[in-house]
Amino acid sequence: MSTPVPGIETVGVVGAGQMGNGIAHVFAVAGYDVVMSDLEQERLDAAMEVIDGNLQRQVNRDLLSVEDKAAALSRIKGTTDLADFGSCDLVIEAAAEVEALKKDIFRALVEVVPERAILASNTSSISITRLATVTDRPERFMGIHFMNPVPVMKLVELIRGIATDEPTFEIMRAVVASLGKEAAIAEDFPAFIVNRILVPMINEAVYTLYEGVGTVESIDKAMKLGTNHPMGPLELADFIGLDTCLAIMNVLHDGLADTKYRPCPLLVKYVEAGWLGRKTGRGFYDYRGEEPVPTR
Numbered sequence: 001m002s003t004p005v006p007g008i009e010t011v012g013v014v015g016a017g018q019m020g021n022g023i024a025h026v027f028a029v030a031g032y033d034v035v036m037s038d039l040e041q042e043r044l045d046a047a048m049e050v051i052d053g054n055l056q057r058q059v060n061r062d063l064l065s066v067e068d069k070a071a072a073l074s075r076i077k078g079t080t081d082l083a084d085f086g087s088c089d090l091v092i093e094a095a096a097e098v099e100a101l102k103k104d105i106f107r108a109l110v111e112v113v114p115e116r117a118i119l120a121s122n123t124s125s126i127s128i129t130r131l132a133t134v135t136d137r138p139e140r141f142m143g144i145h146f147m148n149p150v151p152v153m154k155l156v157e158l159i160r161g162i163a164t165d166e167p168t169f170e171i172m173r174a175v176v177a178s179l180g181k182e183a184a185i186a187e188d189f190p191a192f193i194v195n196r197i198l199v200p201m202i203n204e205a206v207y208t209l210y211e212g213v214g215t216v217e218s219i220d221k222a223m224k225l226g227t228n229h230p231m232g233p234l235e236l237a238d239f240i241g242l243d244t245c246l247a248i249m250n251v252l253h254d255g256l257a258d259t260k261y262r263p264c265p266l267l268v269k270y271v272e273a274g275w276l277g278r279k280t281g282r283g284f285y286d287y288r289g290e291e292p293v294p295t296r
């Protein structure tokens with residue numbers, strides 16, 4: 001494992017959900033001090049439990065020593081108070097995919113972080129240029145889009161806003177390398193590269209279900225065995241979170257003004273029902289029993 005990038009010692013992570021806890025995990029393993037925030041202590045406790053379990057999995061696979069696991073855990077501090085980000089050199093926002101919420105977080109962050117700190121968002125689709133405008137440092141603002149599950153997936157998309165300066169970009173490129181990951185550089189257009197291609201495919205799978213072309217089982221089986229995808233699109237949608245998938249379709253639809261990106265009404269219905277996938281126990285599959293059971 002490489003060493004932390006000089007000048008970046010403490011990394012703040014806002015939001016301790018499935019992405020935030022993964023981001024905290026990989027930075028702590030790479031030797032950075034991490035401050036991770038969420039709205040409630042319970043969510044932080046749950047995140048620490050997930051991180052502990054995921055680190056243990058790496059120990060079991062001989063990817064990490066028991067000592068390194070303990071050291072990584074000791075480097076992560078949970079907080080419900082953004083004021084604790086006062087010593088961060090870099091802050092990565094990983095709260096829900098809602099532009100107004102992200103902007104509120106960045107407005108609050110600039111009040112507490114040092115002037116030198118780089119601000120970044122793990123947004124899946126929202127304009128980096130637009131998010132940067134609410135800060136006092138659009139030149140030190142970037143998109144850093146991790147893939148789920150963060151400790152496992154190699155790729156990180158790096159997105160410059162219109163004002164991002166070269167030193168910031170180079171530091172973030174070095175940060176990605178220090179995590180043992182590969183960067184793909186994307187321009188700041190709705191959903192960047194990965195989700196511009198992936199999420200419309202998921203939306204099309206939901207239309208295929210909505211129109212009765214296939215069942216949940218047959219659609220996922222067709223795509224797994226027919227195209228060699230490791231997960232079917234509906235299984236993957238549940239894994240990503242159906243609220244996140246819908247939010248990305250809305251960003252594509254609004255941002256590119258093309259009706260080919262209209263979200264499937266069935267996806268909207270699942271989100272309205274609170275059936276958001278794995279994280280809520282039910283989506284296109286029901287995860288509350290021993291085995292996932294299709295919900296249609």
Ligand code: NAD
Nearest residue numbers: 015016017018019038039094095096097123124146148240
């Ligand atoms: P999630 O719902 O699992 O987690 C979001 C967390 O943010 C929650 O714990 C919530 O309590 C917390 N939060 C909300 N407002 C907050 C605030 N003001 N301060 C601190 N914490 C706050 O969502 P997720 O799947 O982790 O997604 C987070 C971000 O990462 C989104 O922008 C999403 O688009 C992006 N992303 C998601 C995936 C994926 O596969 N799920 C992949 C890449 C990027």
